[in-house]
Amino acid sequence: MTAWTNAPAEPAQKADGEPRPPAPRRPVASVRGFLNNKWVLRGGAAVFVLAVWQYFLSEGRVDPTFAAPPTKVIASIPEVVTSELYLGALFSTLKLFFVGYAIAAVLGIVIGLLVARVKVLDLALTPYINGLYAAPLPALVPIITAILGYFLAAKLLIVVLLGIFPILINAHQGAKDADRTLLEVARSFKASELRTWGDVIIPGALPYLLVGLRLGAARALIGTVVAELYTSPEGLGYLILRYGSSFNMDAMLVVVLTLTTMGLLLSGGILLLDRRFAKWKVAD
Amino acid sequence: MAAAVDSLPVRKAAPRVRLRKFLIWLATFGALLAIWQLYVNRADSILDLPTPLSTVKAAYEMTVDGELGEALASSFAVLAAGAIPAIIVGVLMGLVIGSVRQLDVAFGPYIFAFFATPFPALIPLFLLIFGVGFVGKVAIVFTLVWIAVLLQTIAGVKAVDPRYLEVGRSLGSTGIRAMFEIRLPAALSFIVAGVRIAVGRALVGGVIAEFDTALTGLGALIFRHSQRFRLSEALVPAVILAITGIVLTMLLRRLEGRLEVWKQTD
Numbered sequence A: 001m002t003a004w005t006n007a008p009a010e011p012a013q014k015a016d017g018e019p020r021p022p023a024p025r026r027p028v029a030s031v032r033g034f035l036n037n038k039w040v041l042r043g044g045a046a047v048f049v050l051a052v053w054q055y056f057l058s059e060g061r062v063d064p065t066f067a068a069p070p071t072k073v074i075a076s077i078p079e080v081v082t083s084e085l086y087l088g089a090l091f092s093t094l095k096l097f098f099v100g101y102a103i104a105a106v107l108g109i110v111i112g113l114l115v116a117r118v119k120v121l122d123l124a125l126t127p128y129i130n131g132l133y134a135a136p137l138p139a140l141v142p143i144i145t146a147i148l149g150y151f152l153a154a155k156l157l158i159v160v161l162l163g164i165f166p167i168l169i170n171a172h173q174g175a176k177d178a179d180r181t182l183l184e185v186a187r188s189f190k191a192s193e194l195r196t197w198g199d200v201i202i203p204g205a206l207p208y209l210l211v212g213l214r215l216g217a218a219r220a221l222i223g224t225v226v227a228e229l230y231t232s233p234e235g236l237g238y239l240i241l242r243y244g245s246s247f248n249m250d251a252m253l254v255v256v257l258t259l260t261t262m263g264l265l266l267s268g269g270i271l272l273l274d275r276r277f278a279k280w281k282v283a284d
Numbered sequence B: 001m002a003a004a005v006d007s008l009p010v011r012k013a014a015p016r017v018r019l020r021k022f023l024i025w026l027a028t029f030g031a032l033l034a035i036w037q038l039y040v041n042r043a044d045s046i047l048d049l050p051t052p053l054s055t056v057k058a059a060y061e062m063t064v065d066g067e068l069g070e071a072l073a074s075s076f077a078v079l080a081a082g083a084i085p086a087i088i089v090g091v092l093m094g095l096v097i098g099s100v101r102q103l104d105v106a107f108g109p110y111i112f113a114f115f116a117t118p119f120p121a122l123i124p125l126f127l128l129i130f131g132v133g134f135v136g137k138v139a140i141v142f143t144l145v146w147i148a149v150l151l152q153t154i155a156g157v158k159a160v161d162p163r164y165l166e167v168g169r170s171l172g173s174t175g176i177r178a179m180f181e182i183r184l185p186a187a188l189s190f191i192v193a194g195v196r197i198a199v200g201r202a203l204v205g206g207v208i209a210e211f212d213t214a215l216t217g218l219g220a221l222i223f224r225h226s227q228r229f230r231l232s233e234a235l236v237p238a239v240i241l242a243i244t245g246i247v248l249t250m251l252l253r254r255l256e257g258r259l260e261v262w263k264q265t266d
Helices: A031-036 A038-058 A070-082 A084-117 A119-134 A137-148 A152-176 A180-188 A193-230 A235-245 A249-283 B015-042 B052-064 B067-099 B101-116 B119-130 B134-158 B162-170 B175-213 B217-227 B231-265
Strands: none
Touching: A031 A038, A038 A070, A038 B101, A070 A084, A070 A249, A084 A119, A084 A152, A084 A193, A084 A235, A084 A249, A119 A152, A119 B015, A119 B231, A137 A152, A137 A193, A137 B175, A137 B217, A137 B231, A152 A193, A180 A193, A193 A235, A193 A249, A193 B119, A193 B175, A235 A249, A235 B119, A249 B101, A249 B119, B015 B052, B052 B067, B052 B231, B067 B101, B067 B134, B067 B175, B067 B217, B067 B231, B101 B134, B119 B134, B119 B175, B134 B175, B162 B175, B175 B217, B175 B231, B217 B231
8 A cells, every 4th residue: 555656667678578779868967857856856855844843843833842853853863772771672562563463473364264264154253353353452452451461461462453353354365366266176186175275275365465464564563552552561662651751752753763664664574575476476 | 466455355145145144143143242151150250351241231331320421422522523624634635745746756655654653652742742631632533544544545646547637638627627526536435445544543543542541532431440440341432432443444345335336337
């Protein structure tokens, strides 16, 4: 769901292998070309936003207690990110995320494929799976902490609950869309259920699994932050609360930006994987 | 690349099949509730774990003493006050940014980065700046809805078939007119999808902001009752929120489907 797309790179050769005639050279120095350059535009937008932000804060339009002008935020990055407090918090957040996400991935894929293959389960459980995906599950956090306590079990449950449904639903869809012809071939050769899974269903579902894993990662990260803010504060969530309560807005924003970066890296990383496998599928 | 699916397919089937499906659903629902009730009755817990029966009883009591109605009114006022302006602003901004290539190239990455930020991290910041009352919560809901609708509107406007725009141009529909006459209608199903994504995020954002204040709204009810281990009472608002999310998602998904059909027959 990227909102912008990079123009695909022009292929150097035509499909039949004949080299392309060299493109006519555009005048490099033209003002128009400069203003249409992707990086110039993006840099300009960044400067614009930062300038507006700085202007509003420096003129005292906002209570100075909450003022975190960009110059101050940027200046505070090196100090914050090298502090032991920050590194420890980052490590603990990553640990919670990856353990919870791994559990969500394994359970989601297994349950999703199973529900798709077993008709009774499919009929019985589909409405609940859709319902739980649409429900605002973090509303359950206080109840979870009342039952499970404030520590690891509750946190993991929150991360898994949020992360599992996109993975499960896409795995289910992938198995349902498995090539019917291949399935029939497998059946007529009396392939065992296990081999059918290994040779037909899982390879066919792979692109769906990757989409599910990408959406699930974003939600599991949300779950991680919720768990860290609303159970016993820990990790980057704890840092946000701690800096917030001492009105250290610059440092607080650095932590928020760290989480933004994690979100981007996760979806970007899985998207790369997705492209790779998508290509492999086409070439197949 | 496979298209993202975010719900299991529920196809329209013949009435008899639908009736059978409904009966299976009903049977499963009854069985799940019965298992839950029996499990808790047998379980030897120091906690007063909620059961279906105790939750229904708690819902009745909370309705009678007015606690539930008050919280509902407060939460839905926040949602409406935040979401409605956010949808309007998001659609208008999306139309402009999606129509002007340079704006899209310039601001697209930042909009996406903001959308990719795990939003609960922003809630303490918003509550600090805008206060823990009505304004703070409205600001959170507004921002969450605005960014999702903006992102989807841009995607929808960019996906408009260029032939429509060409025909429009030759008939004198350009600039702002084309924006409203051609781009907006063509992007509608994307916009509705944006609202659907936004609803989920806004419900979550609103409810966890109410945990922080613990004063008004459904989130505060969940939080306060959980703190006193009155879990049946805590479950009631959570179930209401779940039903709200499910019903809104279903309705918006149906609307989305309609709009897509309209596009195809077009």
